[in-house]
Amino acid sequence: MSTRTRRHLLTLPIAMAATIAMGPGVGRAQTDALPSWNDGPSRGAILDFVARTTSPGSPDFVAPEARIAVVDNDGTLWVEQPDYAQGAFVFDRIRAMAPDHPEWRHQQPFAAVLSGDERALAAIGESDTVTLMAATHAGMTTDAFARIVTDWITTAKHPRFGRPYTELTYQPMLELLEYLRAHGFRTWIVSGGGVEFIRPWSERVYGIPPEHVIGSSIKTRFEIADRKPVLMRLAEIDFVNDGPGKPVAINRFIGRQPIFAAGNSDGDLEMLQWTTRASGPGFGLLIHHTDGAREYAYDRQSQVGRLDKTLAAAPQAGWTVVDVHADWRRVFSFQ
Amino acid sequence: MSTRTRRHLLTLPIAMAATIAMGPGVGRAQTDALPSWNDGPSRGAILDFVARTTSPGSPDFVAPEARIAVVDNDGTLWVEQPDYAQGAFVFDRIRAMAPDHPEWRHQQPFAAVLSGDERALAAIGESDTVTLMAATHAGMTTDAFARIVTDWITTAKHPRFGRPYTELTYQPMLELLEYLRAHGFRTWIVSGGGVEFIRPWSERVYGIPPEHVIGSSIKTRFEIADRKPVLMRLAEIDFVNDGPGKPVAINRFIGRQPIFAAGNSDGDLEMLQWTTRASGPGFGLLIHHTDGAREYAYDRQSQVGRLDKTLAAAPQAGWTVVDVHADWRRVFSFQ
Numbered sequence: 001m002s003t004r005t006r007r008h009l010l011t012l013p014i015a016m017a018a019t020i021a022m023g024p025g026v027g028r029a030q031t032d033a034l035p036s037w038n039d040g041p042s043r044g045a046i047l048d049f050v051a052r053t054t055s056p057g058s059p060d061f062v063a064p065e066a067r068i069a070v071v072d073n074d075g076t077l078w079v080e081q082p083d084y085a086q087g088a089f090v091f092d093r094i095r096a097m098a099p100d101h102p103e104w105r106h107q108q109p110f111a112a113v114l115s116g117d118e119r120a121l122a123a124i125g126e127s128d129t130v131t132l133m134a135a136t137h138a139g140m141t142t143d144a145f146a147r148i149v150t151d152w153i154t155t156a157k158h159p160r161f162g163r164p165y166t167e168l169t170y171q172p173m174l175e176l177l178e179y180l181r182a183h184g185f186r187t188w189i190v191s192g193g194g195v196e197f198i199r200p201w202s203e204r205v206y207g208i209p210p211e212h213v214i215g216s217s218i219k220t221r222f223e224i225a226d227r228k229p230v231l232m233r234l235a236e237i238d239f240v241n242d243g244p245g246k247p248v249a250i251n252r253f254i255g256r257q258p259i260f261a262a263g264n265s266d267g268d269l270e271m272l273q274w275t276t277r278a279s280g281p282g283f284g285l286l287i288h289h290t291d292g293a294r295e296y297a298y299d300r301q302s303q304v305g306r307l308d309k310t311l312a313a314a315p316q317a318g319w320t321v322v323d324v325h326a327d328w329r330r331v332f333s334f335q
Numbered sequence: 336m337s338t339r340t341r342r343h344l345l346t347l348p349i350a351m352a353a354t355i356a357m358g359p360g361v362g363r364a365q366t367d368a369l370p371s372w373n374d375g376p377s378r379g380a381i382l383d384f385v386a387r388t389t390s391p392g393s394p395d396f397v398a399p400e401a402r403i404a405v406v407d408n409d410g411t412l413w414v415e416q417p418d419y420a421q422g423a424f425v426f427d428r429i430r431a432m433a434p435d436h437p438e439w440r441h442q443q444p445f446a447a448v449l450s451g452d453e454r455a456l457a458a459i460g461e462s463d464t465v466t467l468m469a470a471t472h473a474g475m476t477t478d479a480f481a482r483i484v485t486d487w488i489t490t491a492k493h494p495r496f497g498r499p500y501t502e503l504t505y506q507p508m509l510e511l512l513e514y515l516r517a518h519g520f521r522t523w524i525v526s527g528g529g530v531e532f533i534r535p536w537s538e539r540v541y542g543i544p545p546e547h548v549i550g551s552s553i554k555t556r557f558e559i560a561d562r563k564p565v566l567m568r569l570a571e572i573d574f575v576n577d578g579p580g581k582p583v584a585i586n587r588f589i590g591r592q593p594i595f596a597a598g599n600s601d602g603d604l605e606m607l608q609w610t611t612r613a614s615g616p617g618f619g620l621l622i623h624h625t626d627g628a629r630e631y632a633y634d635r636q637s638q639v640g641r642l643d644k645t646l647a648a649a650p651q652a653g654w655t656v657v658d659v660h661a662d663w664r665r666v667f668s669f670q
Binding site for chain 1: 400477530531534544545546548552554555556557559563564566573579580582583586587588589590591605608609612
């Protein structure tokens with residue numbers, strides 16, 4: 001039995017006592033909490049952790065200012081298959097910009113995107129991706145890019161579900177974010193995706209304000225254009241917020257030790273390790289996509305959101321693995 | 336008359352009406368606000384701006400989530416003469432570490448620091464500074480560095496005032512931070528100094544939590560040491576948060592347009608421009624150190640905190656220039 005498991009068992013009576021002490025009203029609220037989660041070990045572990053860390057008198061009590069939760073975005077808060085939304089955004093932008101770039105018809109990797117030819121698309125490599133990112137993400141002000149993202153996110157549709165990406169957020173995770181905040185946690189997105197791709201809509205969709213979004217970024221440069229200060233987006237990587245970059249960014253942006261982390265891929269391994277490193281309470285949640293009927297089923301073999309070594313590390317580390325098929329009553333709000 | 340000045344005049348009656356409408360209790364609170372500020376144009380402009388942006392019904396009303404204030408640290412919140420506190424920290428660390436580095440006695444720039452020889456110290460150049468920073472700021476974990484800073488800040492004394500640096504914060508600015516927060520603003524430090532040098536004490540001293548501190552940074556690397564995840568501080572610059580870097584960092588960390596900025600040097604010029612760029616309300620506060628008796632008097636000729644082009648730009652930009660001698664009843668809380 002791991003130290004973590006032992007601590008769980010030892011503090012369980014305290015969590016139960018706290019629930020009872022709060023009286024029937026609060027007790028029922030606890031029963032009603034996380035309604036899109038099936039009763040089971042995952043839901044139970046979350047409720048237990050929140051009770052232990054927020055009940056005054058609990059040995060695991062954490063002061064509100066230290067209740068930091070860090071949550072991945074793609075595959076943890078919203079769908080990431082068959083490709084990241086930001087990938088679809090790049091393709092849509094290339095098509096939208098093509099009339100102003102007639103040369104793209106004969107220039108790779110643009111021609112591949114515009115033709116939609118499967119074989120040409122499969123040949124797109126890493127340096128091509130950088131070319132596509134530069135063409136669609138740089139060379140405009142931060143203000144202009146925010147408008148482009150806002151326009152796209154309100155009109156683009158997912159290829160399988162035919163709905164806006166913002167409707168393809170996981171209902172159980174939206175409830176979890178809300179539940180954590182209702183218990184004094186501050187919720188931060190820590191995404192491998194572009195920070196400026198998420199910020200324009202994160203508050204509306206997740207209740208997470210721009211200043212609580214951490215992501216990958218390109219460099220920007222301060223300029224005075226027409227007597228007005230602007231920030232120009234440059235075709236130069238600033239920071240890749242993935243894998244070991246996530247703890248680095250958490251320290252850089254938050255400057256505090258999180259006590260709750262949720263992720264779904266090997267890009268979240270170090271964030272989970274970092275969050276659960278302390279001797280005090282720390283919770284790791286790992287979403288395992290196991291439901292091809294309602295969403296997608298993928299892990300070790302997946303090109304997008306590959307989940308292998310993090311899943312292997314979970315039992316020893318004491319992380320809670322969500323089995324989407326078994327644990328989630330609904331995946332999306334419309335189901 | 337600038338647009339800004341005109342807007343001031345136009346909205347003044349609304350601010351006054353709001354104060355009257357709030358009744359005598361609140362009216363007196365307004366009179367009592369910022370007690371270490373003398374009555375005068377600087378205090379008046381601050382009270383007016385806060386009233387205009389926070390009174391419901393005011394045409395300049397700003398929703399609470401958009402009330403972002405960004406404030407420089409050295410020379411704006413605490414004393415920066417005769418040298419930045421972080422400079423004193425570097426020298427103290429070199430002396431404290433010297434017993435473990437006998438070779439430093441014969442190796443520049445360490446020998447200059449250890450001897451205290453004025454001529455040798457004057458010869459310290461930019462690459463020497465990098466060497467000293469690397470020796471004192473890198474090669475340990477973030478946890479260890481935070482402990483070192485905490486130890487230093489509680490024991491080090493300022494050479495002229497003989498008090499801890501945390502007592503050499505400007506009382507009028509502490510009141511201003513408190514006043515802004517009481518009116519729904521969120522206050523962020525945006526400092527040229529090292530972010531990890533400020534975070535360990537910013538909450539205690541300024542009421543500003545670590546996640547609201549932006550500063551210069553060195554790179555860190557995630558490692559597993561003795562089975563425990565740590566972040567190692569590397570001798571490599573990550574970001575210099577000064578001048579045009581400040582708007583870049585504000586966008587990167589906050590992702591929102593601030594509406595209030597305070598600074599005191601040419602390193603704050605672009606932050607003030609950025610904050611007051613919008614057609615909506617924006618306030619720029621510039622501290623001009625004019626009181627050599629109570630603190631220091633310096634501007635254009637100063638090595639530390641040089642204030643030249645920002646002071647020249649202030650009238651046209653409509654920024655409020657604080658004359659420390661005239662505007663501040665007290666500089667430090669102990670006066």
